[in-house]
Amino acid sequence: MASNAPYSGTAGLRSRTISIGEQTIPYFFGEDCIAEIARAIANYGPDKLVIVTDDRLAGLYARDIERLARGIPSITLTHPAGESMKTPAVLSDHLETALRAGITRRSIVVSFGGGVPGNLAGLMANLLFRGVRLVHVPTTTIAAMDSVLSLKQAINSGVGKNHIGTFYAPTAVYTDVRLFDTLPERELRSGLCEMAKNCLAIRPGALNQLRAVIASDNLAAPNNLLWLLEASIAAKSAVTRNDTFERRAGLVLEYGHTVGHAIEICDYRARGAAGIPHGAAIAVGMLVAAHISHARGWLSDDEVSTHYEIVTGLGVEPALPASVHMDEVLAVVADDNKKGYLDARPDAVPFVLLRALGRPELSGGLPLVHVSMTEIREALEVIAQPSAPASVVGV
Template identity: 55%
Template sequence: MATRDAGAVPGGWQVQRIRIGEVDYPYYYGVDCLDLVLQELAALDADLFVVVTDDTVLELHGQALLPGLRALAGVEVISHPPGEAMKTLPVLAADLERVLAAGATRRSVVVGLGGGVPGNLAGVIAALLFRGVRLVHIPTTTTAAMDSVLSLKQAINSAIGKNHIGTYLPPYAVFTDVALLATLPDRELRSGLCEAAKNCLAIRPEALPRLREVLAGGELSTPAALLWLLDESVRAKSSVTVDDAREQRTGLVLEYGHTVGHAVELADHRRRGNDGVSHGEAIAFGMVVAATIAHRRGWLPAEIVELHEEVVSALGAPLRLPAGLTVDDVMDVVRDDNKRGYLPPCSESIAFVLLRELGRPAGDPGLPLVAVRLAEVREALEVVQSREPVLTGADGEVA
């Protein structure tokens, strides 16, 4: 895998090959490099660019990208109000019909512009059009740049739960200009870095000292910090997916924090819509719950749980459930987690990624999941809800 020079030059970029199973694709990243993105897109010889985004991203970044795209080929913009509501079957069906009516062919290119939600919708659209057309990602959030585009998984939500409907499609390429990430609101920036923190805790603990330095410095939006976090995310995800393209074996460690995290995210969004807890914040909270379960089993010492709380608190993510959300609300959703079926069925337990130590998941190395009784999950949630914050002043709630 290619390495990045420590001092990235504005207007230039680096490229790494992302290898996932038998698939590999280029990931270009740099600072102030949209002109280079357009040069690469011009080489695709597309007859139509289908840009899938949300209204907020379109307003922020549309004028920086769309005029250049229109100089290359026709452009059809598919944009929706931001949030999980755009990842549904009715939205997908309407978007596909619209793209076909706009004249899409097998030479067309779908461009996912934005965060993980429009990126996922773009991936499913690209996978279904003519049984698969070229997909490129231009992430504008830390969550997308450091997590969701480093995967072949493309999915939308069902009425039952998150990411239940989807497929696998490798992107043709990924282009990240960290100057776009630096424009994110502070909460959204930090939320996306929760996935990078997950990688350090569950996969690459050797990166934790540097992560703690970056968090303590408080300058997460600098190009240097963002490029380092991006490098770490690429290394971590590549190390567990290189022989597991579908993330159904070793790659399942990437689900650390997601069992409870997805349940919290979905339950809160059903209640508060886009004002609900973000994906990254929910995953961070889920990691604290997972660490608590492992501690109660005697697998992790108290200081590792405290380390989880330190990192989560420094990222501004919740150490408690969002106000108004109850343990019962979370338990109602957690039963439908999308990891069902990996372990022998049991109505009283669910599959979990737990750690025996930092960077060492419990269970078989080839299938890093263990069964956790629903009663254990409830008890851990109640412990976390009642526990005094380890760090002074960390109230843990999300507004």
């Protein structure tokens, strides 16, 4: 009999609950715990596992992927690593392969990887037989601390990022922080920047602990990672508990994203995969947002300094990448996807701004306000001075 019992076979793992609207999703995590994860998956009683990963992970973790399946018939679907694989063509290939391999409604789709395999697996689980069970085993900090804490599942279209998607809840999430050992430093820090965003915009009470983690000079220490996971789950649940679709309180998660996402896109155009990582771009976007709030008289000098302290503590250069021009960033910002949440205004975009740390300014009940392109330009001009210390950049 297929079981959905989330807690069987999880002895030895820490557990928390992710609350997203009506959904409560168990999240288990620990160190060196693939055997426990395999036991928990087996306890769901699947007839087959469809493991979605990428080529890099399939090489690095072939043995762990085999252990995950533990005698359950399984197929492993893989693709070259990276964002360029989040396409309808790869999704369609994976669906066909899974169906030809004879999966049924009792099968489970397991993502083993970062946000890219995670999003592909999420869409597959939603589409196969109009919904089969989904289990995430995230292997990047972005996936473990951000993407699996959301029901959003999306791939890219030829027109733009995450344009084809849906909302779908996993049955459970299992993270083994040992899998982060092989994560390149830039990927590790990228996830921690999203975590820093949660502290600045949602849970400033966790900032002192984050400072201690940064000061320990070993972000990848298992105890640090386990704390960061717990703190991410608590922060995200606080705003998604009553907002399944992240269209109300959950919009605060977009802090730093309006400008950050634009910087990421512009640098990707300039330098391809060598461009600024997602989390670092969001961190620079948070500095821009902090300067705008400061100019409005909302954030204090100290609160802006805290932004700089955390962002630079995570190793992010508090400046626009040299390959990115401010005008280009502004052009992308003008097309931001939060348009439509507030009434349209010429020369302004909806933006998440903080009144104080952990307190977004609201309009119409949403954590969004209109910000003029002039205000954004002025803040970018401050940021555009590479390596300018906080004391001379208007703080």
